[in-house]
Amino acid sequence: MKKPVKAIDPQQRSCVLVLGMHRSGTSALTRVLNLAGFDLPKTVMPANPTNETGHWEPTPIAQLNDRILTAANSTWHDWLELGSDRLNSSQADRFRNEATATLEKEFGDSHLFVLKDPRICRLAPFWIATLQHAGIRPLVITPVRNPLEVAASLQKRNGFDPSYGHLLWLRHMLDAEFASRDMPRYFTSYDRLLAEWSNVLEEAAAAFGISWPRLSGETATEIDTFLSEKYRHHREPPERVRENPALSAWLRDGFAVFDSWARSGEQRKDFTTLDRLRRELNTAAPAFAHLIARGREADLKTQKLAEADAQLSQAKSDLDQHHREAERMAAELASAREELNRVLAHRGEMEKLVEGFKEHTELLLADLRERRKLENASYLQLKEKEEALVLAQKQATEAIEALVLARTQAADTQSAVEALRKDLAAQRQRHAQEMEHQTHETASIQSESDNEIRRLKTEIEYAKIERDKAQTQLKERLEEITTLTRLLEHHEKKRYRLVTRRHWANLWHRIRYAGAIGRLRRSGMFDENWYLLKNPDVVARGIDPTIHYIRFGAAEGRKPSAKIAPRQRP
Structure with missing residues (x-):
């Protein structure tokens, strides 16, 4: 028999209280109500591995409920009765003021909102009175789930024994039902929510005398996407509770009533059964509460022991891993040391090669500078001869003009002119020969200079290429041994000073005698190899044979x- 529905005042604020046992689909139901148009709190508890789609409940209110239960010497997983005498009047007033302020902060001036926290099942009288005192109309919706499924889920999440989970389910359901009688309320099931959520919302709207603000085709798509069987990990048929003699009569009779209400609607005639169950549970609880507590302690110890064993196994595994890692690192260290030795040896070779390239490059540059000086001197001499030739041509031209003038003035001077012309022709021939000789000599010098410059450029380019290769190789190796260089500094400084003195001595003498070296080499009369072979003291002193x-x-x-021959100057 359904209660008559009182029409809701459209101006009055309303709150749907989701009163359901933990792991009974309260989170899924709350999200569906939100998608249909009821507001969620501002501070929503985040999802976690045990509730992947989210809790949809306010974190501050869950924390407040824990503090209220602690003040009443209880917890959310306490199956004993929570009497009204657990809190004194001052505690109750303080918590009620805090609850009112929290509601205002989380929901503001929302006209329609949904409030869910399974702890409220045990604190339903407190929250119903708080809502009514704030002028908010409470509407109650209770999702019913098979207690076997709830107990299995609690065992997986919290390690609770199934029998203890049955007692928790019974306590939450009986307390929530008793506190919400004679209020607008609606019972459904987790199965029906997943299978026919639209009928659930329609029946709930009829029970509350409301309409869903946001229900539409788009909303239906969102709800279908949100609800999924993949998040349901436990499934038991109702018959395994109702027809199982191994379960307590309290559990079987209580589930039979609530399952019937979820299927066909609430029946007032069942209140007698529920009141009897609640009285018997409250009366019998003190008789075996201590025994159950001892069993819980044993379960907790067993659970802690299992956790300790798991931690020990993990520690052993980590230790083995550390041993393997240490062996691997030792092998890598040995390999790194071998590589270091190779790099150091290669570095010494590269340094020698670089020093040789530097010395060779300096010699080439000095020789090139000397050749440029000689070319400049030859160019100046050639320019002076060209100027003298131009002057001679000018003088000859002037002389011819004078002769022509004299010929026109006096015919009797023809013989003198002829003689002068012959002399002039002879001078021209001498000048032409001298000019040809100078031109040939200049061309020869220029050709020799060009060939020498090309040869030097080729040698310099080759030296640059070799130097760049050596520098590239050296740079690559130096990057690998940067962190190890400090170990060699003392030895390297001694060796460096010795090599530097010898290098700079040879380089200074090369620069000083650069012109003489160039002339001696161009003469072709000096044989370095023969000189070193005949003079072993030069080899012993490490001096350049030419210098x-x-x-x-x-x-x-x-x-x-x-x-x-000896004493013959080359």
Whole structure:
């Protein structure tokens, strides 16, 4: 028999209280009500692995409920009766003021909103009175789920024994039903919500005397997308509760009533059964509460022991992993040391090569500068001869003009003119020969200079290419051994000072005797290999053979090559 529905005042604020046991589909139902048009709180508890689609409940109110239960010496998983005498009047007033302020902060001036937290099942009288005191009309909707499924879910999430989960389900359902009697309310089931949510919303609207503000085709698509069987991990047929003699009569009779209400609607005649169950549960609870508590403690200890075993296994696994990692790192360290030794050896070779390239490049540059000086001097001489030739041509032209003038003035001077012309022709021939000789000599010098410049440029380019390759290789290796260089600094400084003194001594003498070196080499009379072969003391001193001959060898009477006699200057 359904209660008559009182029409709702459109001006009065309304709150749908979702009063359902944990793991009974309260989160899914709350989200469906929200999609249909009821507002959610501002601070929504985030999703987690045990509730992947979200909780849709206000975190501040869940925290407030925990504080109220703690003050009443209880918890959300307490199956004993929560009497009204658990809180004194001052505590109740303080919590009610805080609850009113929290509602205002979370929902503001919302006209229609939904409030869900399974803890409210045990605190339903407190929250119903708080809403009514704030002028908000409470509407109650209770999702019913098979207690076997609820107990299995609690066992997986919290480690509760199934029998203990049955007691929690019974306590939450009986307390929520008793506190919400004679109020607009509606019972449904998690199964019906998943299978026929549109009928559930239609029946709930009729029970509350409201219409859903946002129900449309687009909303239906959103709800169908949100609801999914993949998030349901436990399924038990109702017959396994109603027809199972191994379960307590309280659980079987209570589920039979609530399952019937979820299918066919609430019946007042069932209040007698529910009141009896509630009285018997409250009366019998103190008799075996201690035994259940001891069993819970044993379960907790067993759970902690299992967790400790799991942690120990994980620690052993981590230790083995650390051992393997240490062995791998030791192998890598040995490999790195071998690579370091190779790099250091290669670095020494590269440094020698670079020093050789630097010395060779400096010599080439010095020789090139000397050749440019010689070319500039030859160019100046050639320019002077060209100017003298131009002057001679000018003088000859003036002389011819004078002769022509004299011929027109006096015919008797013809013989003198002829003689002068012959002399002029002879001078022209001499000038032409001298000019041809100078031109040939200039061309020869220019050709020789061009060839030498091209050769030097080729050698310089090759030296640059070799130097760039060496620098590239050296840069790559230097990047690998940067962090290891400090270990070699002391040794490297000694070696560097010795090599630097020898290098700069040779380089200074090369620069000083650059012109003499160039002339000696162009003469073709100096044989470096022969000189070193015949003078082992030069080899022992590490001096360049050309510089030694210029500085000491010539003065000492040493032969520059096999084909030159002693004391003969090349």
